[in-house]
Amino acid sequence: MSLETHFTIILGGVLLGGLYGLVALGLTMVFGVSRILNVAHGDFVILGSIFALVASIFSGLSPFLILPVVPPVFFALGVLFERTMVRKVIMRNTQNILAVAILATLSFSMIVEDLSFYGLGQASLNYVNIQIFLQPINIMGFIIPTTRFISLIAMIALALASRFIIQSTGFGRRLRATMQDRELAEIVGVNVSRMSSLSFGFGAALAGISGVFLAMITSLTPFQGLQFTVTALTIVILGGLGSFVGAIVGGLVIGLAEAYTAFFVGTNWARIVAVIVMIVVLVVRPSGIFGGRR
Amino acid sequence: MRKQLILLVAVSSAVAVIASIPFYSSPYIITLLFFLFTFIGLAISYDIFGGFTGYYNLGFGAFFALGAYTFPILSIGKLGLTVHPILAFLAAPLVSGLAAFLLSYPLLRLRGAYFAVASFGLIPLLYNLARNLSTITGGASGIQIVVTEFFGILPGFYIALAASILAATVHILVRRSKIGLALKSIREDEDVASEYGVNSFSVKRTVYTLSGILAGLFGANFGFGLGVVSPDGVLNLEIALAPLIMTIFGGPGTLLGSVLGAALITLIQEFLWLNMPFFHLAIYGLIILLVAIFAPQGVINIRLKSVNTPSKSGRLNT
Numbered sequence: 001m002s003l004e005t006h007f008t009i010i011l012g013g014v015l016l017g018g019l020y021g022l023v024a025l026g027l028t029m030v031f032g033v034s035r036i037l038n039v040a041h042g043d044f045v046i047l048g049s050i051f052a053l054v055a056s057i058f059s060g061l062s063p064f065l066i067l068p069v070v071p072p073v074f075f076a077l078g079v080l081f082e083r084t085m086v087r088k089v090i091m092r093n094t095q096n097i098l099a100v101a102i103l104a105t106l107s108f109s110m111i112v113e114d115l116s117f118y119g120l121g122q123a124s125l126n127y128v129n130i131q132i133f134l135q136p137i138n139i140m141g142f143i144i145p146t147t148r149f150i151s152l153i154a155m156i157a158l159a160l161a162s163r164f165i166i167q168s169t170g171f172g173r174r175l176r177a178t179m180q181d182r183e184l185a186e187i188v189g190v191n192v193s194r195m196s197s198l199s200f201g202f203g204a205a206l207a208g209i210s211g212v213f214l215a216m217i218t219s220l221t222p223f224q225g226l227q228f229t230v231t232a233l234t235i236v237i238l239g240g241l242g243s244f245v246g247a248i249v250g251g252l253v254i255g256l257a258e259a260y261t262a263f264f265v266g267t268n269w270a271r272i273v274a275v276i277v278m279i280v281v282l283v284v285r286p287s288g289i290f291g292g293r294r
Numbered sequence: 295m296r297k298q299l300i301l302l303v304a305v306s307s308a309v310a311v312i313a314s315i316p317f318y319s320s321p322y323i324i325t326l327l328f329f330l331f332t333f334i335g336l337a338i339s340y341d342i343f344g345g346f347t348g349y350y351n352l353g354f355g356a357f358f359a360l361g362a363y364t365f366p367i368l369s370i371g372k373l374g375l376t377v378h379p380i381l382a383f384l385a386a387p388l389v390s391g392l393a394a395f396l397l398s399y400p401l402l403r404l405r406g407a408y409f410a411v412a413s414f415g416l417i418p419l420l421y422n423l424a425r426n427l428s429t430i431t432g433g434a435s436g437i438q439i440v441v442t443e444f445f446g447i448l449p450g451f452y453i454a455l456a457a458s459i460l461a462a463t464v465h466i467l468v469r470r471s472k473i474g475l476a477l478k479s480i481r482e483d484e485d486v487a488s489e490y491g492v493n494s495f496s497v498k499r500t501v502y503t504l505s506g507i508l509a510g511l512f513g514a515n516f517g518f519g520l521g522v523v524s525p526d527g528v529l530n531l532e533i534a535l536a537p538l539i540m541t542i543f544g545g546p547g548t549l550l551g552s553v554l555g556a557a558l559i560t561l562i563q564e565f566l567w568l569n570m571p572f573f574h575l576a577i578y579g580l581i582i583l584l585v586a587i588f589a590p591q592g593v594i595n596i597r598l599k600s601v602n603t604p605s606k607s608g609r610l611n612t
Contacts, residue, residue: 037407037410037411039411089583090586096591098350098407099542099586100590101407102410103542103590104583106579106582107583107586109579110576110582111583114573114575114579118572226414226531227418229411230412230414233411233412234412237408266426268426269426271418271422272418272423275415275416275419278400279401282400282404283399283400286403
């Protein structure tokens with residue numbers, strides 16, 4: 001097998017995995033701060049891709065121009081989700097928060113999936129796929145599709161930006177403090193409830209923008225939302241619960257595994273890779289690659 | 295003792311009445327009863343693990359589907375050997391139980407919300423396997439089971455009824471046994487239970503396997519009754535999540551709650567589906583949301599709230 005084939009598969013895998021990693025980063029952040037596992041997290045990915053597709057169709061602009069709008073819109077959407085679904089429905093209960101959290105976010109996911117499927121059907125779109133035709137770039141004899149190249153750069157930029165926000169800003173410090181110990185963070189003056197809203201916003205923004213890039217490199221259907229949540233959770237388990245670096249590395253592992261499976265075994269087998277990896281990891285190393293805490 | 299005798303008489307006469315319904319009613323009613331008892335039985339089977347432990351087993355539908363596929367795969371001879379239908383039917387719950395036993399090792403390492411989503415992973419896993427292994431499973435179109443006088447919806451209904459009674463018996467036996475006590479302590483506080491000498495993993499594994507076995511039985515009967523097993527038929531989201539939602543709606547950890555929840559949700563769903571051409575999934579989601587808002591402890595516990603103080607196990611402490 002030629003080097004170029006490997007190069008193409010690796011590029012695809014890294015791109016896919018990096019985007020998965022960003023989705024997983026959002027999931028683990030939201031869970032770490034609010035202690036609520038958002039089953040509908042994967043649906044923000046699909047909503048991001050639908051938003052970019054519909055916006056570019058209606059405005060006639062290139063999807064790349066829509067991109068800067070996606071994070072603020074989805075940040076607002078995430079905060080809105082937290083303010084309504086989480087506070088008004090889930091936190092209203094003092095008992096059985098876990099059951100209510102699962103049921104409420106699951107119901108949100110089902111409603112969004114069904115409605116967006118119907119909406120796309122009305123617009124006679126079977127798949128969410130953002131197609132951009134650009135001249136491929138040639139770097140040192142390797143032909144690289146431009147869309148993938150731009151996505152890769154953007155993905156790296158997003159990962160670095162997330163790292164900067166989490167590690168070096170006051171918001172990031174408060175976020176990490178809340179994740180480590182909610183009560184203690186509150187005592188030292190962190191507005192924990194505001195952190196919860198912001199983490200949902202941050203997570204949704206990451207999921208939304210990943211969705212746009214995912215729709216550029218693959219085709220998505222609205223019913224994949226729950227599957228993205230499962231993939232993201234696999235990555236979180238793989239990378240170690242609550243670990244940000246682990247989320248990105250775990251994402252890359254899953255992305256590369258899916259890309260190689262798709263090439264050698266078949267694209268229809270790539271979808272089961274994540275769950276198989278999850279089961280294997282839970283047997284072999286339940287704490288994950290970077291895992292410390294449970 | 296006398297109270298139990300009265301209860302026994304009441305239940306057996308109710309079963310006798312239900313069993314006689316097909317003699318004077320339409321095929322539609324028989325089909326509805328088939329679904330009703332399949333879901334009642336599934337909800338009880340789900341409750342044996344999910345209700346007693348307080349775990350949210352979103353992957354329960356996988357064992358149902360495994361049973362549904364095992365029966366035709368063995369009886370038609372898709373794997374090379376043809377097994378007598380009765381043996382194939384009995385093999386289905388064993389296959390599901392074995393799968394549950396093996397999967398309990400990775401999955402039961404997780405708790406709370408992580409367990410819920412990780413176990414849901416089994417649904418897309420089996421869905422894609424069923425679609426991809428088309429030589430064995432018939433791919434997307436599934437497997438047709440030839441309907442003879444022994445197969446079909448009417449015997450399916452009777453088997454579902456009998457299996458539901460079996461599931462209810464297992465439910466009662468587990469609750470009254472030592473395991474039932476251990477399960478209760480796990481639901482209240484797993485760490486404390488472990489410290490007091492409860493082997494929580496082994497107990498959970500036992501009931502997880504039991505619940506898988508029963509799910510496989512209902513799965514086999516589902517294919518047997520309907521005559522077709524397909525990925526979209528047995529692994530769709532509504533069927534996969536139904537038992538979980540029904541038990542939470544009815545009241546987890548109680549037999550009556552599971553039966554009530556399953557019956558109510560099946561009937562509500564049937565009513566809505568007859569009157570709504572589309573948005574089935576969204577409507578189902580809406581039902582779940584209403585359950586989450588108004589009856590997160592189960593309808594059976596609404597009145598008893600002051601008497602039966604709900605446990606604080608629902609609090610997320612992972």
